[in-house]
Amino acid sequence: MFMSCSKEPDNSLTPAHILSNYHLAWSDEFDGSSVDLSKWNYRAENTVRNYATVSRNTISMDGKGNVSLKVTKDNSGKYFVGQLGTQGIYETTYGYFECRAKMNAQIGPHVAFWLQSAEMGKVGDPVKNGTEIDVFEYHRKTPGTVYHNLHWDGYGVDHKTTGKQIPVAAIGAGFHTFGLEWTKDAYIFYVDGEETWRSSSAVSQHKEYLILSTELTGWGGDPALGNFPDEVLFDYVRVYKSNY
Template identity: 30%
Template sequence: MGMRFFGAAFLGLACTFWIASASVPAQASPPADGQWERVFSEEFNGSKLDRRKWTRCYWWDKNGCTNLANKELQWYRPENVSVGGGHLRLTARPQKVIGHEGRTFNYTSGMVTTGRHYEERAGRDRFATKYGYFEIRAKVPRGKGLWPAIWLLPSTQEPRPEIDILEVLGHATNTYEMHLHYIKGGWQSAGKSAKTADLAAGWHVYGLEWRKDAVIWYLDGKELWRYTKAEGISQEPMYLLINLAVGGNWPGSPNAKTKFPAEFLIDYVRVWRRTGP
């Protein structure tokens, strides 16, 4: 999400490789090479969002929010976030609303974060961690102009560094986008695009291990990419964001074939921290 956050240019490396189709586990687990403790868990088994764990906007929440730098078309609203049937639902729909500085938006959508909003800026995030294994079981939507993402931002509320656990473009749901973004003599990015089975066709487990010396992406328990350049690996606490954007510089606008309402479904979010080698 962040390679376009605040208008940064995408400088990532585009590499493509094929992943064989495989049965999808109900859940994965942290890598076997170590000892772990669970530090965050959300199963979405209730009937409403647990506000002790989640906010529903970026930290600059002003009765809604968006990312203007990306030229996104949605205005995020609390009513587009719901919990039921064991899932979190982030729903995008055509709906004309007035948002930032009187600007008109033609779509609404939903997002959640474990951070803090503007009025809480002097406090702590609801959940943040330095390093760990993040695992999210999710079902992404299909359709031109849809842009689901799961990502990490620093607790300082700065736009960098950033780690994108998952990005998918609704018109290319057979491609898993993995990126990170950092500052070194200017804004820098690195990334890979992995060809996969159709991610919108069912549930998948998206995993990421963030270590002092590596960031490693997993799909359904299988490693896809390992980044090891020290300059790009965050060394500060970060919080989690999950959102369904509509439109923007990268995915483009929805077209007549894009089906609404569109839903980004999350089954669970789990985070572990290493306690031993």
């Protein structure tokens, strides 16, 4: 189902072959005054994930066409993070998935745009069960690096993963574009319109949903070294489907 957007799309960093061979199938340009709950769920609310509790109160529109996902710390020292997902609303297989985002600034959080399946926790067949596909992950502990990662066979003793670290000039300043082309045979990753990694590992054929998230797990460094609130901004999320 196509969902229209009011903002004129800027496709300057979308790969040319995507624009030629794919069509826009789903998008959110974040132009409204509140999160569009016909497109997103508040995900994992009230769960405690390492250092932080997931709360919708960390998520807001900034009035400039972006959604802000913050990491906050209250007066008692308790941390909060936010997540949006499309589970049960929009789930699909294959296509080109793209976001434009401005990274967070503080040590501690890591931020991400990723895909997930409801069956990913099952072991033995990621083609059937799905794979966690991290289009990008970022944290300030390695401020010049973007991470692409794949995870499958759950998160326990059978967990498997592969990924690549991508150096990106000035990644910590301004907005950058992150894309994933997911076909039956491979995942192909892009940063600012340039291919950065491809993998044929654990290629899911299971419907997956989209996730935007902030996390405070320790991977991004000791949050005691950061100043809060911190935030990641998403200008848009778009899904393109093949014309063939």
